[in-house]
Each structure stands twice: as structure tokens, then as C-alpha cells.
Amino acid sequence: MSTTSDISATAVVVPAHPTKPSTPAIEQEKEAPAKKSESAVKSFISGGVGGACAVLVGHPLDLVKVRMQTGGASSNSVFGMLSTTMRKEGIRGLYRGVSAPLTAVSPMFAVSFWSYDMGQRMVKAYGQNGMNEEEKAAPYTLSMGEICVAGAFSAIPTTAIMAPSERIKCLLQVQATEVEKGGKARYSGMLDCAKNLLKEGGLASLYKGTGATLLRDIPGTVAYFGTYELTKRELMKIQGIDPNNGQLSLTAVLFAGGFAGMACWGIGIPADVLKSRLQTAPEGKYSGIYDVYKALIKEEGYAGLFRGMRPALIRAFPANAACFLGVEVAKNMLGFMD
Template sequence: MSDSSSSEQAQQGTSTSENIKSFVSGGAGGIAAVLVGHPFDLTKTRLQTAAPGTYTGAIDVVKKAVARDGITGMYRGVVPPLLGVTPIFAMSFWAYDMSKVLIYKLTPNRTSKELSVAEYAAAGFLSAIPTTLVTAPVERAKVLLQIQGQGQGGPQYNGVFDVVKHLYKEGGVRSVFRGSTATVLRDGPGSAAYFAAYEVTKKLLTPAGSSPSDLNLGAVIIAGGTAGVAMWSIAIPPDVLKSRIQSAPTGTYSGFFDCARKTIAQDGVAALWRGLGPAMARAFPANAATFLGVEASKKLFDKYF
């Protein structure tokens, strides 16, 4: 959503208007991502959390979900990300822009006006930290709603507010935020790869003498899709553990590493890559939609405000 040639804009991006632009554009991108990617996400989560033998693969998950609930079954659990997606993505893209501003301020004597790949990655990592405050509870509710249709025991929820109410009653704020550590361990490195890959791809697609901000939407789609693939290439193992921690009955795991140990002991190391197929299938279209929404929103803001 930002380009390597706009270092002055990044350094001056602390203005209220730029903050609002980053925040709202990120939210628009997130809504686009959910609408495109939720069926893939549901398939991934069910593969990650189901008992061995429940499904033969991603296609089997889809067939059983559609047979049970119709095509709308592929959007089970979509309300939590839709309700949370605006603050999650809005905060992520805002925090990314603010992290770039911070890097510029911490390096006043820099020799290059452009951030390096490592600096883009650092800004991406930092953006995941405040975002977790929203991501963790939203994903906790989403996971519980997603697994509800696959025949597992436990409470049956009427919707996202029923989930949150039950979780709070069960264990207070701590229960609502279960999986926060796993979320940071997934989204920190994942966001580093995500934003760095986006910036690098945009730069590679920019003709000599042009600015990345002038790229057409087709190039934005390619860069956004590449960013998604880069993120999920490294994010699946912590995502598997996050899904298991957030969906398991209270007391099943004492923490992230206990979940990793028990998962490997019970299902083998390969279990840490469950859901890789749906995640990678989702990565390109969902994140292409994300950055398309972000860039289109920013251009709209630039035109009218």
C-alpha cells in the first residue's frame, strides 16, 4: 500500500489525514480479503483442528460442508472476521505506516532515502504487535464457529456475540484472548514477509523512471498476491498451533510450546503443516484483493480529499 519512492510522504505521514487514510484504506482491504478468502480459511481451520481421519483432504472438507449446510456453509464463522476485519486490517496498515515513520526517525543520518528490505520487514513485524489486540479475540471466536459444523463436541453457539459471552463467562478476558502468544508468533514473522514481499515486488514491477505509486491495478494484484504467498509460506506451523489452542477445551494445553509438543507427539511433525493447501490456495486471491482494496481506497482519498 506504500511505495519505496515516497520516503518524504512516509516521514511526514504522522498527520491526522494520513493516519485516517491508512486506517480506512486498510479496513477496506480487509473486507475484500474476507469476502474472497473465507471459504479457504474455513477449510484450513477444519483440517487443522479435526481428529485424524475426519477428512481425506481439502476437497473432502468442502464436500462435507456443502452437503451439510449448502454453499453458505463455506461462510460459517464469517461474522467475526467481518466485524473484526476493519480494525484488524486498519490497525495493521496504520501500524505499518507508523513503523516506517519510526524507522526514519531512528535513522536520521541514513544514506538512502528508501527503506531497505530488512527495514520493510522490521516495520511489518512491528505492525503485528498492536494488531494482536484485535486479531486474537476475533480469531478465537471465528475458529470456534468454524469447527462447530464438523461434529465435534462442546458448546454450540448462535453467533459471534454468543461465543464471546460464553468465553467471558467461562474464563474472563483470559479466555477471550486465548491464543494471543501464538497469534504474535504467527503474525510477527508473517507480516515481516508480507510487507517486505509486497514492497519488493512492486519495485520489481516498476518500469525505470517511474514510481511504484503509479503502478496499474494489475501490478498491484500481482504484488498483493505475492505478499500473501510469502506470508503463508512461513506462517502455517504457528497458525496450526493457534487454531488448536483456540479451539481446544480449557486445560488441554498450558501454552504454545506445550501445544507444539503434544501435537507432534500425537500426530507427527507433518501435522504442523495441516491446512497448507487451502492456506496457499487462499493466499494469492485474498491478499491480491486486500491490496487492491487498499490501493483503490487510497487513490479515491487522494482524488477527493
């Protein structure tokens, strides 16, 4: 059969104009609808669950960190301090002062994740400004810059809860060290501590160190949420998961959360040292955070700004891995709220 015959035969079979696909085919080719925004209430509850997980896993190492920062460490070794505390005070000693962060950290993390969600909504709305309805309906992936802005925003409302909790927690932890050395306990517990602070100096005393807390938490939350999202996206690429519709494995969530915590504390530890010194100092010792900074540099040099970094970083990975795991598990369980 000649080439011409082949072409002619083919021309009979193939239509001169391609036919349009049927309506069902068109529907199948349409891009998947944008992923729905999560409920703000869901973000709030999930954050609270994550916060409780973080406290329960990380508090013993937080205790060591505060004692190192305030000069109450009985050993230069993180694990040496844990061993000494366990031997002298038992398991309860490792969780000294835990009631304050557990009471405040769960709602604090709830507010943090809720405000982070609100921050994401705001930057998304700003990014979609000028788009038509069809463009707005398409999946919108926040840039890392937008993620960082949302993270920074989350630190502001969170500090309103965190500052007094941190003050009480630090005072109770330092008090335990003084009692161990033969001193007398000044506070019987969290509520007694709060009551005495209010009696002595009012709300100003309870919120002492708020500026230092913000100085720590604004860059810290930028690193926290930024690192989590960046790590999560990279892991999704490696695993071939669609970032708009897919979900990470629990192992990947643990790694992303752990690295996020380490990034947060790696940036925030100098401000945390200043905050701890300011919040546990006798009234009138320092005029403010800059006064703490000058005194610390004069007495200990710049190395003093990084006291407690080892326990902070050791604690950061498991505590924040547990936090994000708790958040993601809670979100899955609360999927009906979307």
C-alpha cells in the same frame, strides 16, 4: 577554407565562458520534490477496505484450513471439502463464522496498515537522524530491512484485535463440524460465543492463544509487507516506473499482493496450527503453546505442523491480492487526504 579559419570562425560563435542557464531552466533541472507521506487516517481506512475484501474472498478456504487443522475435515482434498460443505450446508456453510472475522478483520487490517505506516515513519525518522533539512527533503526510499522492521512492528497492535476474533472464529468453525456429526451447537453466534467465553474465563479466555498469534504474525507480517514491497519494486523496474512517483497497474498490485499473502502463510502456518489447536481445545487440556507443540509432535510428527497448508496457500493468493487491490483503490480514492 583552411582548418585555422574554421577554428577562428567557431571561436567567434562560441562564447569564451559558457553562460548560466536562465532561472526557469534551473528550476526545471531541480529534482522533483519528495513524495508526501500518506495520511495516517488514509492508511487506516484503506487497510479496513482491504481487510473486508480479503475476508469475503478468502473465508471459504479459511474454513477448510481450520477444519483440517483441528481434525474436523471430512476429506483430505481442499476442493473435496469445499464441495462437501457446499452440498451439506449450502453457501452459508462456506461462510460459517464469517461474522467474527468480518467484524474484526476490517478494523484489524485497518490497524495493521496504520501501524505499518507508523512503523515506516519511525524507521524513516531513525534513518534520517543526523541529516540536514535539504537532505531530509530529498526522496527517501526505505531499505528492505527497514520495511521488515516496520512490518514486524505492525503485528503488535494488530494482535490486540486479532486474538479474540481468531478464537471466536475457530470455535464457531469447529462447532459446525461437530454439529454436522450429530453434536449439539454450544454457541448461537459470534456474540453468544464471546459472552460465554467471558463468563467462563474472563478476558484470559477470550484472549487465549495471544502468544501463539504473535508467534505467527510477527514473522508473518515481516514476510507479508517485505514480499509486497520487494515484488512491487521489481515490477516497477520491469515496467520502467519511478518508485517515488509512479503507480503500479492493478494487475501488478494483484500479483504483488498474492505473493505477499503466500509468503506470509508459508512462514506462519506452523504457529497457526498450534494457535488453532490451543484456541479450540477444552479448558485445561493444554498448559500453553509449548504443551500443544509437544502433544502434536508426539501424535502426528512434524508433518502435523503443516496441516492446512494447502488451503492456506490456495486462499492466500486471491485473498491478499483482493486485500492489496482494495487498499490501493481506496488510497487512490482518498488521495485528497494527503
